[in-house]
Amino acid sequence: MVNSPARSRAGSATLPATAWAVLGMLSFGEELTGYEIRKWAEHILRFFYWSPAMSQIYAELKRLEKAGYATSRTDVAGDGRPRRVYAITPEGRDALAGWASGAPIGPPVLKHGPALRVWLGHLAGPERLRQVVTEQRDRARRLAEEAEHSREVAATGPGWEHAELVARWAVRYHAAERDLAERMLADLDELAARRAPK
Numbered sequence: 001m002v003n004s005p006a007r008s009r010a011g012s013a014t015l016p017a018t019a020w021a022v023l024g025m026l027s028f029g030e031e032l033t034g035y036e037i038r039k040w041a042e043h044i045l046r047f048f049y050w051s052p053a054m055s056q057i058y059a060e061l062k063r064l065e066k067a068g069y070a071t072s073r074t075d076v077a078g079d080g081r082p083r084r085v086y087a088i089t090p091e092g093r094d095a096l097a098g099w100a101s102g103a104p105i106g107p108p109v110l111k112h113g114p115a116l117r118v119w120l121g122h123l124a125g126p127e128r129l130r131q132v133v134t135e136q137r138d139r140a141r142r143l144a145e146e147a148e149h150s151r152e153v154a155a156t157g158p159g160w161e162h163a164e165l166v167a168r169w170a171v172r173y174h175a176a177e178r179d180l181a182e183r184m185l186a187d188l189d190e191l192a193a194r195r196a197p198k
Contacts, residue, residue, distance in 0.1 A: 015063065015099075021049060022060040023069055023096050026088040028159055031075070033083050034058050044154060044163050047147045047170035061086055069095055118184065126192050130185060137181035144174035 015023075025037045025045075032040070034057045041052055052060075064070035069092030075085045088096070114136040121129050151167035154160040 015067065016060075018050060018052065018056065019060045019063050020096060020099050020103075021045060022052075022057060023064055023088060023092055024100075026070060026086060027093060027096055031073075031085040031087045033085055034061060037061075037086075044150050044167055044170075047143065047150065047174070048166060064092065067095075068092070114181070114184075118188075126188065129188055133181050133184045133188065137178055137185065140174045140178035140181060144171050144178060147171045147174055 021041075022037060025040055026032060034054060037057050038052060038054055041050070041057075045051070061070060061072070065072060065086075069089055070086050071089055072084050072086045074082050077083045114132050117124065117132045118129055147167055147170035151164055151171060154164035154167050157163075
């Protein structure tokens with residue numbers, strides 16, 4: 001998805017989509033550290049949108065605080081160490097609701113590395129192409145399984161019904177990607193058979 005700035009109907013700040021995603025993590029009602037935001041993003045968000053670096057999360061949190069959409073305070077963790085926790089403000093919740101319901105939605109951007117390699121297959125050997133597509137198939141299978149685990153966890157949490165629906169979509173998406181890779185392997189076999197000397 002393109003990370004273009006979008007202006008909220010409820011607020012005046014222009015923010016990139018990644019900032020709205022971080023704010024969305026705070027919208028479930030808990031105070032979270034940057035590390036906890038990263039953990040939750042890895043749990044569900046990575047299957048359909050983005051897997052952020054810690055530096056990016058903290059940059060977005062700083063941007064959200066500057067806009068008045070998030071606040072932070074120092075808290076003491078269970079082990080006695082201080083930590084910074086973040087929360088959404090009422091203005092942030094209104095702005096996020098406005099963005100979620102009113103910002104333009106562009107089409108998903110597909111950058112498919114394995115397909116690009118197959119497209120350039122005339123420059124690579126058939127064994128290497130099979131390896132690339134096999135790795136993609138196995139990765140998609142693994143992601144479908146991980147998304148199913150995330151779906152099961154989301155299904156048990158109050159207020160996570162929509163996250164569970166998106167995790168269910170992610171399971172289907174990655175399963176379809178697995179099946180497409182299987183089909184591409186069969187296509188590569190058919191191409192190799194046509195080119196084999198008679």
